[in-house]
Amino acid sequence: MAPIETLSIIHPSVPTLHKTPYPAISPLRPELSQAGRTVLIAGGSTGIGFAIARAYVQAKASRVILLGRREGVLKKAAATLASEAAxxxxxxxxAVVCDAADLADSERVWGQFKNEGGFIDVLVLNAATTGAVGPLLETKVGDTWRAFEVNVRMLLDFTQRFYNQEGLRKKYLVNISSSAIHSFDRDAAMMPAYGLTKNSGTLLLQQVAKDVDRSNMQIVSFHPGGVWTELAESAGVPKETYDWDDENLAGQFGVWAATEDASFLHGRFIPVHWDIDEVKKSDVATRIGTDKFFLKIGVIGVTEAK
Known part of the structure; x- marks a missing residue:
């Protein structure tokens, strides 16, 4: 959720765009119930991650695990949600303290889950960094590589551990992506390391989805909209600059993405603004069924000879 992602992404056959939650994705719908599931949210203590956690609580998940680096912030977020759930x-x-991009810390935490005998049903990948601001040739190589560690390697690490859990239940992976994966003239131009690594991370999960049957592990990536978060503030974007989206739109969409209703989007990317009921009835759904490259990362304008 780059701080500059404030413009809705449009599609001619999906006329209704949302900036706030709406009934079709409400976590209170029985069809979207998360009862009996354990949900792990990497980067779940603030902003969009916290909104997603709140939505999973509302959807009656059995257990919601917030993962983050700052113990005080994590505990406060967990206490707030526990109070709302009462x-x-x-x-x-x-609340579990973990630097998700640190392989040793990741090994420790996932080992802890395994020793508990539990099973993570839903993995939400929300932890991210913007990386250095400025042209790639003018920034430090180490800063850009750190963005790869957080926005790409962490996704692979967590996805492998999630997939390799012992148990036959279906798993749901929800990736909080970005409009910066395709908006190269605007978002990626301002923070190229962010656009580069978010694109790479989303492509990584697209490739994983290609090799995994959706009945085993369902993978959906989505652009969460332009939300005022700590990430936006730290990048120096004035709050009054934009008409920000409601963080609970992405929060509730994050629950909907982990249901059978979203299975047609396995391996695809979708903007949070599009009305889901219209999407399912539009030529968007038709193209998903007929075009294996639609709503995926790739080079437009190049076709292999047959």
């Missing part, structure tokens, strides 16, 4: 759902909310 007398409404039986959701347990846990």
């Amino acid at each position: 007398d409404k759902t039986a959701t347990t909310v846990d």
Whole structure:
């Protein structure tokens, strides 16, 4: 969720665009219930990640695990959600300190989950960094490589660990991507390391989805909209500059993406703004069924000879 992602992405056959939550993606819908599931949210203590965690609590997940580096912020977020869940759902909310981009820390935490005998049903990949601001040739190589470690390697590490869990239940992976993966003239131009690495991370999961049946592990990537977050503030974007999207739109969409209703988007990327009911009835759904490259990362204008 780059701080400059504020313009809705349009499609002619999906006329309705949303900036706030709407009924079709409400976590209160019985069809979207997360009852009986354990949900792990990497980067779940603030902003979009916290909104997603809140939506999973509302959807009655059995356990929501917030993962992050800052213990105080994590505990405060978990306490807030636990308070909201009281007398409404039986959701347990846990805070686990972890630097998701640190392989040793990741090994420790996933080993802990395994030792507990638990099973992660839903993995939400929200942790990210903007990387250095400025042209790639004018920034430090180490800063750009750090963005790869967070925005790409971490996705591969967590996805492998998630996929290799012992158990036969279907797994749902939700990737919080970015409009910067395709908006090269605007978003990626301002923060090229962010666009480069978010593109790479989304392509990585696209490739994983190609090799995994959706009945085993469903993978959906989405652009969360332009949301005022710590990431936006730290990048120096004035809050009054844009008409920001409601973080709960992405939050509730993050629950919908982990349901059978979203299975047709396996391996695809979709903007959070598009009305889902219209998408399913439009030529967007038709093209998904007939065009294996639609809503995927690739080079437009090049076709292999047959």
